[in-house]
Amino acid sequence: MDERVRELLDRVRDTAVTVGEAAGTTARYAAKYAGQTVDIAKLNMKIFDLKTDINALLREIGQVVYNTHLGAEGAPDVDGLLAQIDGKHKAVDELKERVAALKSCKDCPDCGAACGRDDKFCKSCGRAF
Numbered sequence: 001m002d003e004r005v006r007e008l009l010d011r012v013r014d015t016a017v018t019v020g021e022a023a024g025t026t027a028r029y030a031a032k033y034a035g036q037t038v039d040i041a042k043l044n045m046k047i048f049d050l051k052t053d054i055n056a057l058l059r060e061i062g063q064v065v066y067n068t069h070l071g072a073e074g075a076p077d078v079d080g081l082l083a084q085i086d087g088k089h090k091a092v093d094e095l096k097e098r099v100a101a102l103k104s105c106k107d108c109p110d111c112g113a114a115c116g117r118d119d120k121f122c123k124s125c126g127r128a129f
Helices: 003-069 078-103
Strands: 105-107 114-116
16 A cells, blocks of 8 residues: 555545544543533422412411401411511522522622632622622
8 A cells, every 4th residue: 555545545544533532531521511400400390389488478468467457367377488488489589599590600698600610800890809
């Protein structure tokens, strides 16, 4: 076989190996990113469900207040409803922290913008962390 042809075939082989390795790395990264995206979506659904529960409890408290205004007796335990709301808000905050950890970011306490974990200042409002 001609030496030039052999060199060409060797370069083609080396290029194919490099492309194959790059494709494998890309596939692993894509799989990891897809898994994180699914986890984030699940957490966001839990947050949505908790906020729906909070709204239902707030409506219930509003109905209790209105019924009390009308003079109705036997009102439910408002303190218990408020405690449930507090617990659900705490759960929402914990889920938001998990989402931020998966996204490798944190929210600015002033403006709510997403910032990098290691950022010293908010990219949106400039607040120092």
